Amino acid sequence: MRAGGDTESFHLEGTMDQNCHILVVDDHSQIRFLYRRVLESAGYTVTEAADGVEALESMESQDYDLIITDWDMPGMGGEQLLSEVAETPYLVVSASSKVPARYRSLGKPIRPRQLVHHVQALLPKRTA
Numbered sequence: 656m657r658a659g660g661d662t663e664s665f666h667l668e669g670t671m672d673q674n675c676h677i678l679v680v681d682d683h684s685q686i687r688f689l690y691r692r693v694l695e696s697a698g699y700t701v702t703e704a705a706d707g708v709e710a711l712e713s714m715e716s717q718d719y720d721l722i723i724t725d726w727d728m729p730g731m732g733g734e735q736l737l738s739e740v741a742e743t744p745y746l747v748v749s750a751s752s753k754v755p756a757r758y759r760s761l762g763k764p765i766r767p768r769q770l771v772h773h774v775q776a777l778l779p780k781r782t783a
Contacts, residue, residue, distance in 0.1 A: 675778050676700045676717070680710045680724040680736065681748075686763075690723060690748075693767040694774065707731025711739055719743060720778055723770075726751040726760070734758075744777050 677699050679690045687703040694701045702717065704710035706728045722740065726733040726749035733747050737758070747760035748770070754760045761773060 674700075675720040676702065677721045677723060677774065678702050678704060678710055678713060678717075678719040680704045680707065680722060680728070680733070682706055682725060682728040686725070690770065693770055697771045697774070699774070707733070707736035707739075710736055714740065714743075721745065721774060723748055723774070725749050726754045746773055746777060 677694055679687050679694070679701055680703075681687050681690070682705055684705070687705075691701045691703060702713055702719070704713050707724075708731045710722070710724070711731070720743075722736070722743050722745040724733040724736055724745060724747055726747055733749065733754075737745055737747075745759065747754055747758050748763060748765055749760060750763040759777075761769070
């Protein structure tokens, strides 16, 4: 997904839960902005954090249904963040080749539809 790229609406019938709150953690503000646009257009609530420390601070006052995080970030990176929040579902989206195979991860760049597809697969299905 590149800046100025495809950010069409992603309303896929019967698959999204408007009450799901996603935390997007990436040190690049442009990436956070793009993920926010894509995920909000799919009906999700999105909060941004610039690194793992900011993410943990946000998690002190808010529960999240999913964390999408980069791997290599200044300060606290994805590995340390995920070790702190083991109970929260996550997806690593990173250009880094250092992400161990045991982590659920996708490479950058990622297409908007691919991001939404993986988010839908990871989020708990809720019934009204």
